[in-house]
Structure formats: C-alpha cells, structure tokens
Amino acid sequence: MNGVSPDGAGRTGAAPASPGTGGTAPEGSWLLTGHDGRLTFYVHVDGAVLRWTEESPGSRSWAGPVTLPAKGVTGLSVVRGPNGYAHFLGRRSRPRTDDWTDVDIVHATQYQTGRPLTVWHSLGNPFKDRARAVEAGDPVGAVAADGALHVCVPTGQGSLALRCEDGRGRWEAWGELTGTGVTDQPVLAAGAAGLVEVLVPARTGASHFCRQKPGGPLTLGYEVGAIPLPGSVSALETSPGRLTYYLTDMRDFGVTAVRAGHRPVPLGGEPGDGRISAVRTALDGIDCTVLAFRGLTGTVRLGVCATEGERDGVWWTDTGKRCAGDPALVLDGRGALAVAVVGTDGRPAVARQEDGQGLSLSDWHRI
Secondary structure (H helix, E strand, C coil): CECCCCCCCCECCCCCCCCCCCCCCCCEEEEEECCCCCEEEEEEECCEEEEEEECCCCCCCEEEEEEEECCCEEEEEEEECCCCCEEEEEEEEEECCCCCEEEEEEEEEECCCCCCCCCCEECCCCCCCHHHHCCCCCCEEEECCCCCEEEEEECCCCCEEEEEECCCCCECCCEEECCCCECCCCEEEECCCCCEEEEEEECCEEEEEEECCCCCCEEEEEECCCCECCCCCEEEEEECCEEEEEEEECCCCEEEEECCCCCCEEEECCECCCCCEEEEEEECCEEEEEEEEEECCCEEEEEEEECCCHHHCCEEEEEEEEECCCCEEEECCCCCEEEEEEECCCCEEEEEECCCCCCCECCCEEC
C-alpha cells in the first residue's frame, strides 16, 4: 500500500477497524471522480471514513488509507455535486451525562481530491423535542445544478423531513413531506436541469415526488408500481431531465427499472440484499447503462443494456470477485468504467474497463 498524501487530512497509519472480515464490516462505500480526473474510494467503518486516492488519473498507485474522523456518525451517505465537491451526510448520536442522547444530522465537505474534510457541521434535527429527536432517521442528499445541497430524513412517523440550501448557500428551515408512509431510507436525486426528485419506499410499494421547477415544492409524481427491497434503490439520469430508478423488487427479487411514463421493467440478475449501482457509458458507440451489485453468492455481478432500452434485454455476467458490502461504479478521468469493492480479505480492490469491443474488465487490483 502506498504512502499517504502529505495533505494533513485526518490521521495516517492503521485504520481504527478493518473494512473487511477482520474487523468491523463496512457500513458503505463510494467511488467518486474528482475534477482533476482522479478517483477517490471511501469506506465507512465504525467511527471513521477511510479514504484512498489515486495518485494520477488511471494510475494503479493509490495513496491511503487516510482516516477521516466521524465519531458517533452512522447512516453515512456521500453525494457528489456538479462542482465536484463531495458532500458527507450522517446521523450523529452523543450520549449525555443525564441519560439523554443528543441526535442531530451532520454534514461535512471535501472540496478537492485528496484534500482535508471540513469539520462536521450540525444541520440540527427535524424534531425540536429532545424526546422525539431519536426518531430522525438516516439522511440522504442530492445537489441541484446550482450547487445547493438538499437533505432528506425519514422521521419515523411515515413522513419525510426536508432541509435545503438556497441559491446563496444559506440553509432554510426544516420542512415536512407528509403522507408518504415511508418505511425505508428514501432516494433523493437531481438531474442536470436541477430538478430534484425523491423516491420513497413504503410498506406495499413506493411513492414518487418531484419538483416541477427549480425551487418549487415537491409534489406527487407517477405511480411507481414496484416494492423496493430496503437499501437497494439507486437513481440515474438516462435522458435529459428524466431519471431511471434501479431497485430490487420484493415481489420477484429481481432487478427492476422504473421511470416516468413506463411500466416497471423486470431485468432479472439475481441480486443480493444490497444497493444496485448504475452508470452510463458508451460501448461500441452505443449509449449503455451498466449495473453492478453483490449477487446471491456474494460475488460482483454486472449487467449491461442500451440506455432506456431494457426491454430489449440485459446482458449479465458474474465477475467471480467476492466482496463485503456493495460494489461502486464510476467513469474515471479517462472516461473508462471503474468498479471498486471491499474484498472479503478487508482490502479495497479496483477493476477497470479495458480497450476493445464490449465491456471487458481488467484483473482486480488491490489498493
């Protein structure tokens, strides 16, 4: 493993817990591409975020792990804005001496690849009553085209709490989206046009809400027609202004594609119980969508189809790579597909798209 970048971010050396089977299991992992084309791989473990950073775009040399403190932070999510900033959101619990627990939603930002993470800033709690503050769930976020961060939190009462930045970066007060019947973490997403959407898993289905104009209210959208497995949903902009949601449908436990104006499309694939990652890329001159998840056998499975052409078929393959947690997909600084996982040996590993026809991946490289 290569040395840590001399940026002073966090603490170097041994991690507080292994992200693999030798210690605390990873709570989540994310692979992001910075403005400079370098990849960053984050893994959330107990009390910290571990970070590995490419030393140059497309390089097999990585710096890390750097340990970014996240004491008391659970339910972490990471979202990249159009300006390249990486936004970290989590739920923080801090026990008090009077037997109460302070719970708030927190946010930190990494502005540039390899640079330090800001301190964790509190966004407060949707509940002002301390006795009810523990009902706030894990936050998710999306960044609009103007760089404004939007945060969504399930309240434990079947509704959602929302808090957003305005165009000048000032935080508005918490608001509420009522009547959603939420039973799991929602998925918040924004397209290139800046319109924010949210898909809300419920006990017998899911609800879709969207904004008709930037800054407008979230209103009820289309009928989803699927029952998402908790934690499986991801969103991808598959045409200008239109998002497709990929999820594991609990009715047949296969991958399903959902988007406005279309019936849900079953895709098969035999997913496990984790998140489905999705990215668009050109393969042989065709606009394609690539899907990745951990399958029932614990190995990384990939699916490829023409973007918004799922009805014409999906090509599935098993990479044979066993992993702990969910795989992450991204296009690197050269436009090539990269897949990152935490292996069952506790070490992060990356495979990249190779030159040639179709989608061919390199051997897995441990970092």
